[in-house]
Amino acid sequence: VKKTIIVFSGDLDRALAAFIIANGAAAMGDEVTMFFTFWGLSVIRRPTGRSTTPRSRLQRLFVRMLPRGPGRLPLSRMQFLGMGPPLMRRAMADRHVPDLDSLIATAREQGVKFVACSMSMDVLGFQPEDLIDGVEVAGVASYLADADTANVNLFV
């Protein structure tokens, strides 16, 4: 059966929850689509490099301020001026829980479909080359088509 998850949040903890659910479902044979929108675009952002497409001043501001990929995401809680995320990563490693990079890699290996919201990309100034490979760019109609045929639809 199908599942969809909208990753709206750009928080490390919420992204972890989204990928753990997505990978669990994919492992059980489900067809999973993750739809990255707003701050969630940071989750699938490339850590380095920058597209050379011209951007407005506002878009340059967003692109400069928004975190570049899993290694830079904040926590929604216990952020502790930036000390929280490395502590969380360490606590996960201590218990042999895969980190977000590994979860993303597993999701891709398992065929989870990654879709980036075209409207959010346009507003925030992201280009496809700012994101990791294998991400489709689409709008809300594409999300709704997937959600309509899914039996679990979450907004994270």
Place this chain on the structure above:
Amino acid sequence: VKKTIIVFSGDLDRALAAFIIANGAAAMGDEVTMFFTFWGLSVIRRPTGRSTTPRSRLQRLFVRMLPRGPGRLPLSRMQFLGMGPPLMRRAMADRHVPDLDSLIATAREQGVKFVACSMSMDVLGFQPEDLIDGVEVAGVASYLADADTANVNLFV
């Protein structure tokens, strides 16, 4: 098919996401219900005016502190001491993305049903006249009746 969205959050960005999904679904012929609860009541609050019903001191505090409609909502991220929301509105206008006021107007034109949570209104001290026109006031049983016959149910 039916869709429901609980708008719990009073953040501009989350409200935008909720209305973009709601309008997309309504445009595809779906019957959509948005259920506004807790801080989400701010999203459908009238910008001016104040009901004259007597309120407790605590309710007056909530009513005074909570944002009055789309133009006053904060962002969940990049709030920047209040500079974030106008920047986001400007970025959206630059890319010809409709603002939250227009999205709300479109939702109403398309027949999206707006329901305000009666319990939240009671606790926070909101009266129907504090909200925009055309909002039904109902409780969780009403939400559940809609959700039971819907195929997509989101909590934003």
Place this chain on the structure above:
Amino acid sequence: VKKTIIVFSGDLDRALAAFIIANGAAAMGDEVTMFFTFWGLSVIRRPTGRSTTPRSRLQRLFVRMLPRGPGRLPLSRMQFLGMGPPLMRRAMADRHVPDLDSLIATAREQGVKFVACSMSMDVLGFQPEDLIDGVEVAGVASYLADADTANVNLFV
């Protein structure tokens, strides 16, 4: 029909919303599962006592910092340096809305199933004896099995 709610957030207001929906559904005869993960574990934490299982330094930090049950949860908004939650509780009591402790008790009486995420417990250093009685510990596969047979699945 079945319903599932993932309680990811450890905020008082989001927990209230989750339990009001869960109890409403259970009162209508639905079979409801609440899955507590990440900060949501605080919601079902015992206010006093401490398991004697050895913990790592990091786990001791999480266990010390995370709120102990409904009486200590912060608000996602209007936290006011800790003054918000008692004001919210007072506003609810003024309007005869049951507090989170009562909502949790009602949920249990109505047979709502409480599941704590085993992975989150492991990472944050929680033991079953840190949680209130009657909580099952299980992983994402258990959540998915419930969600697959439910008609409403929310992420709070």
